[in-house]
Amino acid sequence: MTEKSQSPRFTELVNSLPASVPFVGPETQERAQGRMFSARLGANENVFGSSPKVIKVIADAAMDTWKYSDPESVELRQALAEHHQISAQNIVIGEGIDGLLGYLVRLMVSPGDRVVTSLGAYPTFNYHVAGYGGELITVPYRGDFEDPEALIAMAQKEKPKLIYFVNPDNPMGTVHSADVVQALIDSVPDECLLILDEAYIECAPDGAAPAFDTNNPNVIRMRTFSKAYGMAGARVGYAIGQVELIRAFDKVRNHFGIPKISQMAALAALQDQEYLSQVVRQINDAKDEIAKIATENGLVPLASATNFVTLDCGGDGDYARRVVAELGALGVFVRMPFVPPQDRCIRISAGTPQDLALLAEVLPTALANAQG
Amino acid sequence: MTEKSQSPRFTELVNSLPASVPFVGPETQERAQGRMFSARLGANENVFGSSPKVIKVIADAAMDTWKYSDPESVELRQALAEHHQISAQNIVIGEGIDGLLGYLVRLMVSPGDRVVTSLGAYPTFNYHVAGYGGELITVPYRGDFEDPEALIAMAQKEKPKLIYFVNPDNPMGTVHSADVVQALIDSVPDECLLILDEAYIECAPDGAAPAFDTNNPNVIRMRTFSKAYGMAGARVGYAIGQVELIRAFDKVRNHFGIPKISQMAALAALQDQEYLSQVVRQINDAKDEIAKIATENGLVPLASATNFVTLDCGGDGDYARRVVAELGALGVFVRMPFVPPQDRCIRISAGTPQDLALLAEVLPTALANAQG
Numbered sequence: 029m030t031e032k033s034q035s036p037r038f039t040e041l042v043n044s045l046p047a048s049v050p051f052v053g054p055e056t057q058e059r060a061q062g063r064m065f066s067a068r069l070g071a072n073e074n075v076f077g078s079s080p081k082v083i084k085v086i087a088d089a090a091m092d093t094w095k096y097s098d099p100e101s102v103e104l105r106q107a108l109a110e111h112h113q114i115s116a117q118n119i120v121i122g123e124g125i126d127g128l129l130g131y132l133v134r135l136m137v138s139p140g141d142r143v144v145t146s147l148g149a150y151p152t153f154n155y156h157v158a159g160y161g162g163e164l165i166t167v168p169y170r171g172d173f174e175d176p177e178a179l180i181a182m183a184q185k186e187k188p189k190l191i192y193f194v195n196p197d198n199p200m201g202t203v204h205s206a207d208v209v210q211a212l213i214d215s216v217p218d219e220c221l222l223i224l225d226e227a228y229i230e231c232a233p234d235g236a237a238p239a240f241d242t243n244n245p246n247v248i249r250m251r252t253f254s255k256a257y258g259m260a261g262a263r264v265g266y267a268i269g270q271v272e273l274i275r276a277f278d279k280v281r282n283h284f285g286i287p288k289i290s291q292m293a294a295l296a297a298l299q300d301q302e303y304l305s306q307v308v309r310q311i312n313d314a315k316d317e318i319a320k321i322a323t324e325n326g327l328v329p330l331a332s333a334t335n336f337v338t339l340d341c342g343g344d345g346d347y348a349r350r351v352v353a354e355l356g357a358l359g360v361f362v363r364m365p366f367v368p369p370q371d372r373c374i375r376i377s378a379g380t381p382q383d384l385a386l387l388a389e390v391l392p393t394a395l396a397n398a399q400g
Numbered sequence: 401m402t403e404k405s406q407s408p409r410f411t412e413l414v415n416s417l418p419a420s421v422p423f424v425g426p427e428t429q430e431r432a433q434g435r436m437f438s439a440r441l442g443a444n445e446n447v448f449g450s451s452p453k454v455i456k457v458i459a460d461a462a463m464d465t466w467k468y469s470d471p472e473s474v475e476l477r478q479a480l481a482e483h484h485q486i487s488a489q490n491i492v493i494g495e496g497i498d499g500l501l502g503y504l505v506r507l508m509v510s511p512g513d514r515v516v517t518s519l520g521a522y523p524t525f526n527y528h529v530a531g532y533g534g535e536l537i538t539v540p541y542r543g544d545f546e547d548p549e550a551l552i553a554m555a556q557k558e559k560p561k562l563i564y565f566v567n568p569d570n571p572m573g574t575v576h577s578a579d580v581v582q583a584l585i586d587s588v589p590d591e592c593l594l595i596l597d598e599a600y601i602e603c604a605p606d607g608a609a610p611a612f613d614t615n616n617p618n619v620i621r622m623r624t625f626s627k628a629y630g631m632a633g634a635r636v637g638y639a640i641g642q643v644e645l646i647r648a649f650d651k652v653r654n655h656f657g658i659p660k661i662s663q664m665a666a667l668a669a670l671q672d673q674e675y676l677s678q679v680v681r682q683i684n685d686a687k688d689e690i691a692k693i694a695t696e697n698g699l700v701p702l703a704s705a706t707n708f709v710t711l712d713c714g715g716d717g718d719y720a721r722r723v724v725a726e727l728g729a730l731g732v733f734v735r736m737p738f739v740p741p742q743d744r745c746i747r748i749s750a751g752t753p754q755d756l757a758l759l760a761e762v763l764p765t766a767l768a769n770a771q772g
Contacts, residue, residue, distance in 0.1 A: 037561065037591055038648060039510045045651040053656075055470040068467070077466045086462035086661070090455040093665065094446050094630040098427040123495060123657045130654060138411045159652055189409065219409055258466040261660030276410060279417040280531055282502060284425075285495045287659055288633030289458070293465065 041139060041161045050152040054361045066359035067383035069376050072198065072228075072336045074258035075383060076310050078293070079303035082259065085296040089289050097288035104291050107298050108266060118242040118268055120277045123285050125227055125250045125265040130156045131281050132248065132267070133190070136221065137162040142188040146174045148199070148367040150225065153192050162189070169370065172200045172330055172338070176212040183217055191216065194225040196232045196333035199365040199375050203236050203333035210238040216246040221273075224249045227265075228334035230256035231308055236333060245270045255335055256308060257297040262290040311335045314378035321388045322376075325395060336377045338365070345371035347398060354394035360387055413511060413533045422524040426733045438731035439755035441748050444570070444600075444708045446630035447755060448682050450665070451675035454631065457668040461661045469660035476667050480638060483670055490614040490640055492649045495657050497599055497622045497637040502528045503653050504620065504639070505562070508593065509534040514560040518546045520571070520739040522597065525564050534561070541742065544572045544702055544710070548584040555589055563588065566597040568604045568705035571737040571747050575608050575705035582610040588618040593645075596621045599637075600706035602628035603680055608705060617642045627707055628680060629669040634662040683707045686750035693760045697767060708749045710737070717743035719770060726766035732759055 035043070054071065058064050068075065077083075101121040109116040122128035129152065137143060139161030145153060147166035157164050165186050167178040174197050183191050193212060196203040204212075209224065216222045226249055229237050240249070248269035254260040264286060267274065297304075318337040319329035328340040341348045348364050351374055355362050360383075364374045379387065407415070426443065430436050440447065449455075473493040481488040494500035501524065509515060511533030517525060519538035529536050537558050539550040546569050555563050565584060568575040576584075581596065588594045598621055601609050612621070620641035626632040636658060639646065669676075690709040691701035700712040713720045717740055724736050724746055732755075736746045751759065 035644065037593060038507055041510075042507050042648065042651060047647065047650055049471065049650055049655050051471070051655070053468065053471045055474065056472060059474065071468050073468060074466050077463060082465070083462040086465065087459035090458035091449060093454070093458065093633040094449045095440070096425065096443050096445060096626075096632045097635075099421065099423070099425045100428060102427065102431065123654055126656055127654050135410055135414050138413075221409060254468075260468045261465040263469075263657060263659050272407065275419065276414065278419055278421055279414055282495055282499050283421050283423070284498055285635060285657075287635050287662055289661060290659055 045159060050155045057356060057361065061356070065356070065361040067379055067386045068361050069379045069383055069387070070361040070363040071260070072255060072334070072375075072377045073260045074255060074307065074311070074335060075378065075380050076258060076307050078258035079297055079300040081300045081303070082293045082296045085292050086289055089292045093289060095288055096284050097286055097291055099283040101286055101291055104295050107295055111298055112240055112268065114240050114242050114268065115271075117271045118274055120267050120274045120281070121286055121291070122265050122267065122277075122281065124254060124263045125225060125252045126152050127263070127285070128250055128265050128267045129153050129223070130159070131277050132223065133157055133160050133162065134280050135276050136189045142186050143190045143192065144179055144182050144186060144188045145192040146179070148365055148370045149174065149192060149194060150198060151366060169200070172370070173197065173202045173204065176204065176208060180212065180215045183220055187217070188220060190221050190223060192223045192225065194227070195236060196228045198228065198334065199338060200370060200373070201330055201332035201334045201336055201338045201375075203232050206235050206238045209236070213238065213244065213247045218246070220246065222247045226250060227252045227255055230304060231311055231335045232333040240268060242268065242270060245273065248273060253294045253297055256304060256311070257294070258307065259290075259293055259297060262287070262293050264290050264294040311378040314380075314384060317384045318376050318378070318387070321384065321391060325391050330373070336375050338373045338375050340373050343372060348372055348374050350398035351394055354397045355390065358390035358394055360390060417530060422527045429728060429733065433728070437728070437733040439751055439758050440733050441751045441755060441759070442733040442735040443632070444627060444706070444747075444749045445632045446627060446679065446683070446707060447750065447752050448630060448679050450630035451669055451672040453672045453675070454665045454668045457664050458661055461664045465661060467660055468656050469658055469663055471655040473658055473663055476663050479667055479670050484612055484640065486612050486614050486640065487643075489643045490646055492639050492646045492653070493658055493663070494637050494639065494649075494653065496626055496635045497597060497624050498524050499635070499657070500622055500637050500639045501525050501595070502531070503649050504595065505529055505532050505534065506652050507648050508561045514558045515562045515564065516551055516554050516558060516560045517564040518551070520737055520742045521546065521564060521566060522570060523738060541572070544742070545569065545574045545576065548576065548580060552584065552587045555592055559589070560592060563592060563594045564597065565594060566599070567608060568600045570600065570706065571710060572742060572745070573702055573704035573706045573708055573710045573747075575604050578607050578610045581608070585610065585616065585619050590618070592618065594619045598622060599624045600627055602676060603683055603707045604705040612640060614640065614642060617645065620645060625666045625669055628676060628683070629666070630679065631662075631665060631669060634659070634665050636662045636666040683750040686752070686756060689756045690748050690750070690759070693756065693763060697763050702745070708747050710745045710747045712745050715744060720744055720746050722770035723766055726769045727762065730762035730766055732762060
């Protein structure tokens with residue numbers, strides 16, 4: 029918190045907020061280092077890119093960027109509705125899941141309201157909760173998994189407005205089965221809303237996502253085009269929930285906030301499921317290669333249902349932070365979990381063969397430097 | 401306000417908000433009519449499009465849309481800083497001026513705080529003020545101009561957090577000189593912030609924008625790539641202000657919210673000032689043609705410093721609304737001011753020669769139908 033950003037003109041809540049940001053971009057690190065990373069494996073982007081059909085749609089749509097986008101995103105919502113066999117009324121499009129989380133917290137959380145999440149889960153969600161004055165209550169992971177039963181037990185005790193649960197999990201890459209997730213959904217207390225963040229679901233094996241029930245007022249599910257669909261730079265996420273809840277977003281969202289090109293690109297991406305299947309195979313091959321490289325270097329790869337592999341470095345957080353820094357100095361951008369005990373790990377996104385060849389080349393040096 | 405969107409789970413403030421949206425998109429009207437508009441002259445877009453260099457940058461950048469954008473938008477902010485001869489620290493990029501207005505209101509306005517604006521000014525600003533529980537206090541236009549002296553007098557009386565002032569004005573198209581605007585800036589009471597919305601400034605004649613003074617804590621200026629730069633669909637706006645105020649946006653904004661392609665497109669647009677000059681000439685020619693068509697049909701064009709012409713239809717709001725509806729039915733999308741007495745007018749964006757030929761063709765019928 030900087031004194032300078034406090035002023036009687038800001039709201040009391042804003043004056044209480046730290047000036048920190050949830051994530052530092054790799055570009056910031058590149059500017060500080062004075063050179064670009066050679067492998068960009070820290071933000072769980074899809075290095076294999078989006079479908080060639082998406083790229084063509086963007087190029088073709090460039091001429092139309094003078095037009096405001098459809099503020100209701102009807103074409104995209106209808107296509108998503110068909111894809112998921114639900115109604116477009118149950119879908120709202122947002123500026124990535126990040127944007128949707130912000131709107132949802134704003135809808136639900138007044139200063140002092142409680143919110144339950146896992147200790148070490150997505151910091152951008154925590155950022156929004158703090159930003160609206162919510163009180164964050166955390167439960168620990170169980171092993172390297174989020175703990176649905178502990179989340180529910182805490183919710184029953186604390187009566188929070190929101191529970192946040194990610195499946196498959198970021199930053200650990202672990203996954204719960206649809207049965208476990210459904211049991212969690214079924215246990216959500218009345219007057220409480222479960223956010224089921226499924227940013228990585230397209231990378232998960234079958235059987236990780238429960239069926240949609242858009243009549244259930246106690247769950248909202250969030251999906252994105254940023255991960256498996258390879259469109260992180262386009263900022264298109266969507267939320268699925270009961271119609272009254274989805275409609276409430278219209279009270280607070282930036283109605284013209286989703287660029288026209290992004291909407292058209294998302295539509296094209298959705299329509300190319302063949303490419304999605306192919307890219308998920310490439311991601312899986314890359315994850316196998318990361319696990320192999322890790323094992324050869326004495327690190328323990330966690331089983332992953334996402335587009336990244338979390339590697340247990342076998343030390344403490346300081347050690348893992350040194351590994352991240354050394355890899356960065358050698359041109360490989362990676363990130364790591366923020367809090368113990370998960371911060372014994374580093375997190376490496378599925379890369380191209382070239383990216384992973386570089387990883388294999390520099391990892392021994394990075395580990396030696398981190399140890400020494 | 402619909403009962404269905406009220407729930408004990410939403411915040412009290414959200415339950416009090418109407419479900420309405422600031423603007424209905426032309427796509428919504430097209431879906432209702434079952435056909436596309438032939439001329440899209442209602443949203444003050446730049447029908448001449450963005451620079452060919454922008455279009456090329458977008459097409460070239462399509463392949464990189466898998467990458468998250470730089471959350472600090474450093475390249476774009478540095479280019480803007482150079483362009484305006486200020487520091488990048490004084491600039492924040494947002495999801496259009498709409499997005500920036502939302503963040504700014506959130507930073508400054510607690511429930512019950514007062515905000516002063518002109519009666520009939522930008523409804524999306526009002527939407528954000530209501531959305532954070534602010535109390536909107538309005539002063540009437542003087543003639544067809546916003547009234548700086550009345551805004552200041554009201555601010556002195558009501559001690560608002562914010563004053564909102566648009567120059568050149570939307571929806572009337574009128575402009576105040578830099579001297580008048582500077583006098584307004586100099587009169588802002590302490591502990592109050594003037595928002596100077598200059599969305600249309602690139603279309604205005606020289607002498608409408610005061611010099612930047614980024615040491616002044618009492619003014620924040622907003623600009624956009626949506627109007628003269630022809631990039632409404634890309635959602636890139638920026639705000640210029642004192643460094644402490646600009647830095648505060650980092651406490652609440654969606655840090656990864658500006659698409660990578662949009663940032664690159666805005667940079668390319670800024671670097672093609674020659675195209676901007678050329679397109680402003682095209683806009684001016686189109687405004688002359690709109691004025692001519694209007695005059696030939698007995699409507700009175702207001703002098704415009706924007707990319708649209710506001711036409712006095714000489715009747716009341718109901719009559720103007722009928723003219724808008726009749727033009728729409730004949731394939732020409734236009735909009736009009738929302739409140740009396742400005743709602744005696746309709747507002748027509750600068751169009752291509754083809755757009756305006758259609759306008760000339762259908763306007764007599766539209767007026768006859770509206771009268772009859």
